Amino acid sequence: MGIVEEAHNVKILGSGEQTVVLAHGFGTDQSVWKHLVPHLVDDYKIILFDNMGAGTTNPDYFDFERYSSLEGYAYDVIAILEDLKIPGCIYVGHSVSAMIGVIASIARPDLFTKLVTVSASPRYLNDSDYYGGFEQEDLDQLFEAMRSNYKAWCSGFAPLVVGGDMDSVAIQEFSRTLFNMRPDIALSVLQIIFLSDLRHLLARVTVPCHIIQSMKDLAVPVVVSEYLHQHLGGESIVEVMSTEGHLPQLSSPDVVIPVLLRHIRHVIVV
Numbered sequence: 001m002g003i004v005e006e007a008h009n010v011k012i013l014g015s016g017e018q019t020v021v022l023a024h025g026f027g028t029d030q031s032v033w034k035h036l037v038p039h040l041v042d043d044y045k046i047i048l049f050d051n052m053g054a055g056t057t058n059p060d061y062f063d064f065e066r067y068s069s070l071e072g073y074a075y076d077v078i079a080i081l082e083d084l085k086i087p088g089c090i091y092v093g094h095s096v097s098a099m100i101g102v103i104a105s106i107a108r109p110d111l112f113t114k115l116v117t118v119s120a121s122p123r124y125l126n127d128s129d130y131y132g133g134f135e136q137e138d139l140d141q142l143f144e145a146m147r148s149n150y151k152a153w154c155s156g157f158a159p160l161v162v163g164g165d166m167d168s169v170a171i172q173e174f175s176r177t178l179f180n181m182r183p184d185i186a187l188s189v190l191q192i193i194f195l196s197d198l199r200h201l202l203a204r205v206t207v208p209c210h211i212i213q214s215m216k217d218l219a220v221p222v223v224v225s226e227y228l229h230q231h232l233g234g235e236s237i238v239e240v241m242s243t244e245g246h247l248p249q250l251s252s253p254d255v256v257i258p259v260l261l262r263h264i265r266h267v268i269v270v
Contacts, residue, residue, distance in 0.1 A: 004079045007061050008049040013037065016044035019086050020264060023077065025095025026193055027178035028247070029054040032094065035253035039261055049080060051097065053189050055180020062185050070096065070196055074103035081111045090264055092116040095246065096193045105207040116210045116263050119246050120228060121220045122198040133221045139194050143187060150183035160218050163245030170251035202231040209236040210263040214243040235268045
């Protein structure tokens with residue numbers, strides 16, 4: 001295990017010929033895929049890892065300059081795939097990691113056979129001809145709440161993002177991993193995510209993309225999935241699920257796991 005793999009808590013499971021990389025989003029870690037992994041382990045080699053800044057990583061390794069844009073995370077993904085000598089993977093990216101996969105696939109399309117995106121958005125802020133779901137004022141208030149009392153912010157943010165029953169295991173789980181992040185790192189990461197605009201990169205994507213989205217997601221309106229579909233440079237397909245929330249693989253696994261498995265296993269038929 002090299003330095004890169006150790007820093008990112010890389011785990012390799014299964015022994016199939018094809019490799020599936022599972023990449024988590026903000027406020028979570030690789031445990032967010034716990035419902036999916038058992039369904040893949042017999043047929044695929046699985047690579048799990050934690051994004052730098054996740055509560056399970058060493059905060060001393062978090063380089064604020066490197067991670068001042070999503071490119072820093074994309075280079076981490078490329079480094080992991082290169083170190084492990086993965087010839088071409090099926091990359092399943094949730095939330096920000098979906099867009100990290102997009103960036104990595106543009107730089108190194110040879111490392112990816114397909115992208116499966118869950119709850120992805122190229123831009124969260126509304127624009128004159130684009131609906132991302134947020135106004136700048138919304139984000140300013142959110143960032144200020146994080147600064148003033150991170151623990152209280154976590155308690156309020158988790159139920160909004162996950163959706164559903166306030167007492168659900170999924171909300172408790174997301175609250176736990178969110179609270180595990182160091183507050184200053186969490187604020188920096190979320191600012192980079194919410195203020196990023198990757199729309200200009202979409203046309204440069206050549207790897208096939210499977211876009212999976214909840215019907216109701218506070219962070220990503222359904223129209224965003226169609227925007228991705230229309231603007232990605234390569235082949236793409238959209239599936240909107242009858243789920244609620246931004247972490248459907250955690251909150252509605254019975255619905256989401258069969259959908260994910262179908263998109264992992266099958267190619268886009270044009």
